[in-house]
Amino acid sequence: MTVTVLTHAVLYTGSECINEGYIRFDDKILAVGPMSDYRPQAGDQIKNLRGQIVIPGFIDVHAHGGYGFDAMDGDADQIDKMATNMLEHEGVTTLFATTMTQSVDNIDKAMRGVAAAADRNHVIQGVHLEGPFIAVDFKGAQPEQFIHTPDAKLVEQWDKLSGGRVKLITYAPEKPGSREFEDALINLGIVPSVGHSNATRADLLNSKASHVTHLYNAQREFKHREPGVTGHAMLEPQMYAELIADGFHIVPDMLKLAFRVKGADRIELVTDSMRSKGMPEGESELGGQKVFVKDKQARLADGTLAGSVLMYKDAFKNAINFMGASVADAVKMSSVNQAREFGLEHKGALEVGKDADINVMSPELDLQASYSYGQYHETQA
Incomplete structure (x- = not known):
């Protein structure tokens, strides 16, 4: 499955805020952290979000x-x-x-x-x-x-x-x-x-x-x-x-x-x-x-x-x-x-091992896109 990396984002993981962060995922979240920890890997599809906000679905x-x-x-x-x-x-x-x-x-x-x-x-x-x-x-x-x-x-x-x-x-x-x-x-x-x-x-x-x-x-x-x-x-x-x-x-x-x-x-x-x-x-x-x-x-x-x-x-x-x-x-x-x-153990947070259910929002908190199990969905008007 394609591995996607969202970079240079403001990440609200559910337990902390990372102001300049990245999140790497296929259908599951593989890594999340500050950009200083990010190391590109072969085959990564990188999307630079330039300060957009990333939150759990x-x-x-x-x-x-x-x-x-x-x-x-x-x-x-x-x-x-x-x-x-x-x-x-x-x-x-x-x-x-x-x-x-x-x-x-x-x-x-x-x-x-x-x-x-x-x-x-x-x-x-x-x-x-x-x-x-x-x-x-x-x-x-x-x-x-x-x-x-x-x-x-x-x-x-x-x-x-x-x-x-x-x-x-x-x-x-x-x-x-x-x-x-x-x-x-x-x-x-x-x-x-x-x-x-x-x-x-x-x-x-x-x-x-x-x-x-x-x-x-x-x-x-x-x-x-x-x-x-x-x-x-x-x-x-x-x-x-x-x-x-x-x-x-x-x-x-x-x-x-x-x-x-x-x-x-x-x-x-x-x-x-x-x-x-x-x-x-x-x-x-x-x-x-x-x-x-x-x-x-x-x-x-x-x-x-x-x-x-x-x-x-x-x-x-x-x-x-x-x-x-x-x-x-x-x-x-x-x-x-x-x-x-409700015991949804694989949901509700941007953490390694969780399902890649992710929302991308503008700085004004307008929904831009969603990922469901890592699959991209552009927000429809």
Whole structure:
């Protein structure tokens, strides 16, 4: 395989910044360090980046769709194209294809489609089951008629159909049977995430949820007499929290608050994107419901936010502009934390032996190109 060397770059490895550095890779990272350590080797394809910024590829653990496609369609060809578009337009080098509350048959179909797509497109590294074990009170854009009580047997069925790829489940821990359900998830190696939930702080102190789905959104909010889901996530320092940093789901001041409380080590940027991301504004669809996209917002007919049309490259920049995060902080929130939490041992950092999943950005933090397993992809407009 071709060996590529990116030289004279500003490298954010996930643990340090190298101001004048190089990175050498084929499908894996072979060497990384300051230019003073670089020794050219025969056959190297050298690209002088002249001060451009190099960071680990983005890891999105919560994305339903985009570019006209959706994981719930269960079509392997379309899911494959969806993941490729996320790579080429946004720099997402690792994706958890995300489902939603739907019928058992439809989720079965989605799992089969994701499994077939993931067999040939290794950007797809997992599945996030968002529902159907959620609370009616905070269903958001999830269709109420398909909400289900916690059922570990169904999870086992879906995990098997996906090829063992289910990594994360969003559920409401206040529902009956949740303690046994959580134990079953953990035994399967699946992270339990509180979301679309009306749980109280007391409920959650008895729960094994270690992750919160889209912090602030579709959950019992924090108040002065009841911390709710949001307050619990803020109070528990080891809990990972997703943030949709589009400025609409969460206003910038509240993004800044979450960053100050949680810190860069426990926040994970997600898009929660749906089918109409990357498409013209107008009417779209989510779980059989009409969605209307206008001014970079996707809403149901009643005005409920219905996922997002956020591109991950914009979430990265927004973390810096809205939260006051540094580039190093944003790298943690877009790659390092996800790899750590989900045991993605070959992802999330620019280190020898890791997969060559790399994003190249301008000094202004505009995405220029991505490498997925060392294969070059010029960023599409």
